[in-house]
Amino acid sequence: MTVALAIDQLRKTYGNGFEALKGISLEVQEGDFFALLGPNGAGKSTTLGIVSSLVNKSSGRVSIFGHDLETDIARAKMQLGVVPQEFNFNNFEKVLDIVVTQAGYYGIPRRQGLERAEFYLKKLGLWDKRNVSARMLSGGMKRRLMIARALVHEPRMLILDEPTAGVDIELRRSMWSFLREINSKGTTIILTTHYLEEAESLCRNIAIIDRGEIIQNTSMRSLLQKLNTETFILDLQSDVEQLPALNGYRPRLTAPRTLEVEVDKEQGLNNLFAQLEASGLKVVSMRNKANRLEELFVSLVDKNLNQEPA
Amino acid sequence: MNNQLLWTAFWTILVKEVRRFTRIWVQTLLPPAITMTLYFIIFGNLIGSRIGEMGGFGYMEYIAPGLIMMSVITNSYGNVVSSFFGTKFQRHVEELLVAPVPNWVILAGFVFGGVARGLAVGLIVTLLSLFFTKLHVHHLLITISTVFLTAVVFSLGGFINAIYANSFDDISIVPTFILTPLTYLGGVFYSISLLPGFWQGVSQLNPILYMVNSFRYGILGVSDIHIGIAFTMILIFIGLLTAFSLHLLNTGKGIRS
Known part of the structure; x- marks a missing residue:
């Protein structure tokens, strides 16, 4: 089976001397639905930040579908879609423009970008809002917009950092069903969440990170069997x-x-x-x-x- | 990424930048038109008629190239510094960082966005100047290449300012306290031959002097500076600022933790 994400001896020390990651190693297989859990400040966001190229690592290696994030960065990034925890789009742009522009950053021509944007915005129930400025969307719609944006280049691996934070139960369930659907079609998903029910319900494998170290890395089933x-x-x-x-x-x-x-x-x-x-x-x-x-x-x-x- | 993909990514950034400044044209294109019209009326018409000739030309005709360059400089700088800082501030720079867009394409996209606004405003001010004076282009290639390269220099300057900026104050400090004085003292309104020898020497340390004079040479055929030196200076600035900007992007200064 292909390794979707390989992290080897990853370390990160911030400028203030805080050691956020103490040499973690991790593998996520292709097609997996993987949970990365940990308390606040444990190192989850730093790990995902390094994988997403938003944080500079101190040492170690990361590869995505065999493409090293240092030596083969463009191919590695092509495989990856990222849905961050915080809203990070231009609030003054229209919904459709945000998604099509992101497609352009991946080298997808505008006509094809428009087709894909239409597909994913319809899939996520945002097509009616395509000409609305992003700041006019509700919190749940903004989260779905970020998912559509992350999928527009059809990545093989999707990282979701707290995708359902602040989302009502009904919408959360519909997002779960959407994520299950794209996972069943082959997209590898890595999820962080504070809703452990969400991780238990969706994920097959799990890693728990605490104080910059992986303290558990196993299948969800064998982990739950440890519950005495x-x-x-x-x-x-x-x-x-x-x-x-x-x-x-x-x-x-x-x-x-x-x-x-x-x-x-x-x-x-x-x-x-x-x-x-x-x-x-x-x-x-x-x-x-x-x-x-x-x-x-x-x-x-x-x-x-x-x-x-x- | 192959060339086609790189071109698409560059074009996407450029189109986004142009869309941004045209969407807010009341803040970006209209103010320089009004300000420069006032300059033409007050300095050119009312005061200029009492000054007489400068460099063998009527005062209005003499300052028109300088005013065009002033608007190109401030707008190319202002576009990139505010756009890239806004991109950082709202965190949508992350859209670019997660994508396989090389740093030089990011830089080129923002710089050409700044050049586009600089040239758009330069064109507007040029058209306005025709209501007040006649402009005969002495050397078209020098005129166009000077205005283009100057816009590149100041777009790069705006980019570096935006990378270091942590607040909205930080993006107004350089334009207010450095760019505006250098522009006013860069021969926009006078020939440096009017200055005493010492101050002529000091003026030659001002890079804007070379750009304004090169552009004035392109339009009027007169310059305080040798054109070859002016172009050499501009190209050296572009080389240094490009290298520094890429270094900042590669190290992730201000955009990656």
Whole structure:
């Protein structure tokens, strides 16, 4: 299988001496839907910034579909589309002009650029707004405009940095469906997001970066299998004054009718419900306290935080 | 990228630049027309008639080439400094940085955008000057090449200013405190032969003097400076500023962290 993105011993130290990346190495396979997660300031944006040629690296190598970003830069950039976190288009330009101009930067003649712009703007529901100045668009429309702009040269790999930040649920779901569609047609996607539910739902492989180091790089499935404990929130039918004794479980009363219970993976839930029944407690509803990836993410980052820095 | 792709990328930047300054023509094309008309009326008509001849020509005729060059200089510089700084400020410079556009194509696109505005304003001011005086072009090739190369020099200057600028104040400091004084002291309104010897020597350190005189030679056939020296100076400036601009782009100064 072709390697879409190869990062080798990548380091970045900013002018103020801050070491943002401490020699990370990473591979993303062609066709993958890959999540790069990490807390704020962990090094995600620096990594993607270097891959996108927006940040100068200090050392290391990056290649995109085998084209080195230093020695074969034009071919490497041709393979890549970037949707940044911040809006970075000219607010005073028309939507259509923004997309067609970007096509021109990739050497696509205007007529062909117009055809592709029409296709992607229609696909992303922005064709009606093509002659509107970009500043008049809503936040969600601006995000979709950046996706259309990133796709106009039909890259083999798409980087999305927080693509659904500040986007309402309905639009988020429609963007997910669009991203799944282009991924199924072969576009490799690398995603950063703070919505871990989004990463869990979309991505097949994942890397977690913290304090400039990769602390996990595996498939989403094997990572989730590492989750040993889940916390459930149980809504009770009536008030409880005293915490019930639940042998083997770790319960906590957070409100008179709300019980939080930590359950180990091997314990299962049958015994928990049997004990609740025996205590005379009726459960009205139940949900996870956090999504599974979120629990793992927090535990991994916490663990890394407690380690002595090298 | 092959030549066709490079040309498309260059043309895209140039068209975008021209579209920008024509879209806001009230801010870019109209003000120099009004300002230069006032110069022609006040300095040329009202005061110039009392001054008499300069360099063997009526005062209005003498200053017209200088005023055309002044507008070309300020507008080519102003176009690139404001456009490229705006591109940085709004972060849409990233559209160019992620794309496979070589740095020299980025530079050429913005510089030719500045040249386009400089020449457009120069043409407007030339047409306006014909309402006040007669201009007979003495040497067409020198006239056109001087105005073009001067626009290139100041577009490059504007580009470098924009790279270093961190605020809107930074893009007005150089035009206000350096460019305007050098232009006024660059022989637009007088011949340096009127100055005492010492100040003639000082004036020769002013690069704008060479450009204004070269252009005046192209139109009127008179110059305070040898034309060969003027062209050599202009070409040296273009070479140095181009090399420095490319160095800044290659290192990512002001645009890459």
